[in-house]
Amino acid sequence: MLCIEIHKPEEVDSMGNRIAVAGASGYAGGEVLRLLAGHPNIEIAAVTAHSKAGQPVTDTHPHLRSLAGRTFAETTVDALAEADLVVITLPHGQSAELAAKLPADAKIVDLGADHRLVDAAAWEAYYDGPHAGAWTYGLPELPGGREAIAASKRVAATGCYAVATTLALAPILASGIGQPDDVVVVAASGTSGAGSAAKPHLMASEVAGSLSPYKVGAHQHVPEIKQATRARSLSFTPVLAPMPRGILSTVTVKPADAGLTTAEVHEVLAAAYADEPFVHVLPNGSWPRTADTLGSNSCHLQATMDSDADRIIVTAAIDNLGKGAAGQVVQCANLMLGLDETAGLNVDGVAP
C-alpha cells in the first residue's frame, strides 16, 4: 500500500511566525485576519478586542469562516506577549499605550498614527495626547524603506491617504521634476477609512448619493506626507465617497522646469517602480480606478503633463483596507520576519 506522509503547510512553515492582532474586531484588524488566514507561513496567535472581547470572531466578521470557533480575547499584554509579532490596529493613543507595555524585544507593526511622525510639534498640531516618538516608517517602496523595515522591531505603518499620495508624489519630488513648495492634492475615500464605530456623518442617509469634503486644509496626513516626500507646501482636500472601500488620490505639482512632457513624467514613475511587486504604472491612456484595486495590496498609478495649466498630474488608486491598511501591515510583517515580502498578499483585485 502506498503511504504518503502529509504535512499541513501551516504546521511546517509557521514556526517563529506567530502573529497576534490587537484590535481584531475593527475593520482594519478584520482585514489583517483575512490576509493572515490565507498566509502560507503565518499562524494566527491571539486575536483581541475591547467591547467585543469574549465574543466569537465570526459574530463580528461573518465572512471569516476559517476563524469559526475562535473568540476575541481582552487586549492585554499577557494575551499578546506570546506572539513573534504583534499587529496593533487600535485607535490613536491606545496603540502607544499598549506598545509601551509590551516586552522591549517584541516585534510590533502599529497601524495607528502614534509612531509615524518624527516632529513632535507636527504631532501635537494634529493629534491629541503626548507624542510617543517615531518608529521606522512602514512604506517599503520608499528608497531604503524595505531594508529599514526588515532591520526593525518596531514599525509604524502608513496612513491610508498617505500611502496613495506618497506613492504618487515621492518620485516626482525625488527626481527633481516637481517643485516641493507647490503641491495640491484632492483625494476621495470610501467610508471604511473612518473605522467601524458608529458616527452620525457615516449613516447611510448622510453618505449615500453624496460626495462630502471634510477636514479641509486640516487633515492629519499632511505632516505625514510632507515627512515622507519632502514636500514643503501641500494643500490637501479629503472627500468622503459613497462606497465602502477605496482611495483615489489626485496629486498636482508645479514642474521645476519648462517643457516637461508626459513621456518624461511617465518615465520617472516607471523607473521608480520598475521592480515593485505592488505598484503598477498603468499603460498610457488607462487611469486608475478604485474598483480595480479592491481586495488587493496593489496601487495603480497614472500621470500626465497638463501643459495648459503647467502642472504635473499623478493619480493613485488603492484599497484603503488593502495597501492602505492590512496589506501594508502584512507586507511589513513579512519583511520583519524574514519571509518573502509578497507572501499571503494579492496583486489581483476582485471585479466587478
Ligand SMILES: NC(=O)C1=CN([C@@H]2O[C@H](COP(=O)(O)OP(=O)(O)OC[C@H]3O[C@@H](n4cnc5c(N)ncnc54)[C@H](OP(=O)(O)O)[C@@H]3O)[C@@H](O)[C@H]2O)C=CC1
Ligand atoms: N480603516 C482604515 O482604512 C485605516 C485605519 N487605520 C488606523 O488603524 C486603526 C484601526 O482602524 P479601524 O480598524 O478602521 O478602526 P475600528 O474602529 O474599526 O476598530 C478599532 C479597534 O480598536 C478597538 N478599540 C476601540 N477602543 C479601544 C480602547 N479604548 N482600548 C482598546 N481597544 C479599543 C476596537 O475594539 P471593539 O470593537 O471590540 O470595541 C476595535 O477592535 C486606527 O488607528 C486607524 O486610524 C490606518 C489606515 C487605514
Ligand SMILES: CC(=O)N[C@@H](CCC(=O)OP(=O)(O)O)C(=O)O
Ligand atoms: C474616511 C475617513 O474618515 N478616513 C480617515 C482616515 C483615517 C486613517 O486611516 O488614517 P489614520 O490612521 O492616520 O487615522 C480620516 O480621514 O481621518
